């Protein structure tokens with residue numbers, strides 16, 4: 001098996017062909033922020049928070065979808081990267097309604113944690129303040145579109161792990177939204193098995209267990225790679 | 236007709252205005268306390284899962300968030316249709332009493348004591364907590380410690396000082412530990428000593444306030460509030476009692492969930508505050524007062540020894556002083572004593588640390604009402620939800636709302652006595668403001684701890700022209 005040698009943040013590292021920059025960086029304890037990516041699920045490169053500088057490339061490349069190459073020189077931190085990442089977060093916060101102080105996921109939210117760690121302390125674009133609903137028709141869970149960042153983790157876990165493919169994305173661009181079945185109320189879905197995997201992998205307070213009060217919704221995602229592993233790493 | 240307007244110059248979070256209407260005889264004919272603060276929480280909550288409501292509602296108020304939390308969680312209990320575990324009730328009670336303590340301490344020591352203990356006409360530059368400290372350092376230190384004690388109880392029990400969401404439909408989120416209990420018990424004796432000292436100080440100076448007692452919102456009205464099954468002081472649950480100006484009970488043992496049969500709400504067009512009135516007496520005759528003074532007039536006794544001893548002295552004076560809102564201040568001190576005695580009693584309970592603090596259930600009813608006695612009076616949260624548990628309608632009646640009509644009347648009365656002709660005196664400003672302070676309305680602008688309420692007074696003549704003007708900033 002051939003091994004590539006490349007450089008991440010000035011460190012020389014070895015990698016297997018086909019691996020992504022993100023995977024190699026993680027193997028070497030180099031932190032790259034992510035939101036849509038989750039170990040055990042396919043990658044879609046939707047959020048762009050993992051942007052990195054690759055020498056020779058004119059634009060920033062997402063670490064989660066970019067495969068390594070021999071002699072690649074990657075930077076995961078720079079003023080430019082930090083500016084982009086903060087800008088992306090600002091757009092995410094401005095797009096829908098995030099009132100962290102009264103959110104079920106307050107204190108346990110990936111988006112909120114990213115805003116803190118990447119130093120996004122204010123939003124320079126106008127808030128869109130869209131009027132969005134909460135689908136609480138399911139007996140045990142609810143989906144609050146106000147807090148959804150369209151990362152599609154729920155869509156992927158439901159399709160790839162549970163095999164139900166209840167969730168999908170409807171609409172286009174900024175008008176996109178997550179739907180169950182054919183945009184039916186979740187509680188009326190005939191495909192949903194009620195397993196709750198989507199709730200666990202959702203990085204924000206968008207998917208949550210009913211009955212949770214402010215700040216009470218915590219999530220577990222370790223089961224995803226474990227299930228994949230036990231199924232013989234089909235992906 | 237001439238009009239005097241008192242208007243805050245600096246608008247911080249919310250603001251209030253006072254309009255005084257002069258009749259042709261140059262006497263004040265009408266007074267209005269305007270509240271333009273409207274945060275739209277009743278609308279904002281629609282569509283939200285009801286389990287989020289306590290935390291959301293606690294945000295309606297930075298001054299008594301715990302009372303909103305408690306009333307909201309109780310409305311949530313009603314939606315779940317469960318009896319919540321006893322240990323949770325004890326913890327909620329302690330938390331709520333700590334809120335009463337810290338809120339009353341703020342009102343008395345920080346906001347009112349400078350007026351009360353230094354005198355209304357003392358130099359405005361010194362009539363504040365700092366000026367008071369020079370005269371009564373021990374009292375001020377004690378008052379600050381008292382408020383800090385209440386806040387620290389809240390912080391230790393509920394995690395966050397200002398907007399905790401520890402109280403949830405069905406109980407509380409987590410039990411407390413022995414360390415927290417020991418903290419509660421250790422702090423009570425010193426706190427009681429402070430309150431008793433303040434009470435003694437206040438009583439000594441009361442002789443100097445005959446005019447204020449006479450003219451500070453001293454008028455007949457009904458009083459409304461919760462009392463427990465023995466007619467004792469109660470802030471967490473209980474039944475509604477209403478008394479008339481003579482003290483006769485006209486409503487007794489009334490289920491607070493049926494509040495709408497008792498209270499009607501008039502919409503004051505020039506204010507976002509609702510003006511509730513006692514339905515049977517109509518508007519505006521059904522004017523009533525809520526809060527510490529109302530509670531002490533309503534109860535048969537407090538139910539704790541020190542508070543009951545203080546209540547007896549208070550009652551002697553209350554009878555002679557009639558219906559004076561000035562006595563709200565003393566009532567607050569007595570309630571602080573009660574809160575401390577009750578906290579001690581509850582914290583000493585053998586099952587205080589019991590881990591069984593939460594009942595779990597889904598929505599089992601479509602409508603839930605939660606009522607508590609907040610520091611400033613009866614607080615009502617009323618929710619409707621759909622089958623999925625999403626809120627469809629919210630009605631809130633806050634203490635300051637209940638008192639709205641009484642505050643107008645109080646301002647009118649003091650203005651009649653202290654305002655004459657077209658001259659505006661600083662002393663009058665203080666006294667109009669002091670009437671508002673007696674009611675301790677929960678408005679951001681009324682809680683400036685150090686400076687004074689930012690005010691501007693305008694005097695209008697019959698043609699609506701300004702003939703005199705007086706302004707004051709918050710410092």
Ligand code: SF4
Nearest residue numbers: 098100103109204205
């Ligand atoms: S989902 Fe996360 S970022 Fe959005 S409101 Fe909730 S805690 Fe804040």
Ligand code: SF4
Nearest residue numbers: 148149151152154202
């Ligand atoms: S519901 Fe959650 S997991 Fe699904 S797309 Fe939205 S944020 Fe991502």
Ligand code: FES
Nearest residue numbers: 045047048050064
């Ligand atoms: S984590 Fe790479 S694009 Fe979202």
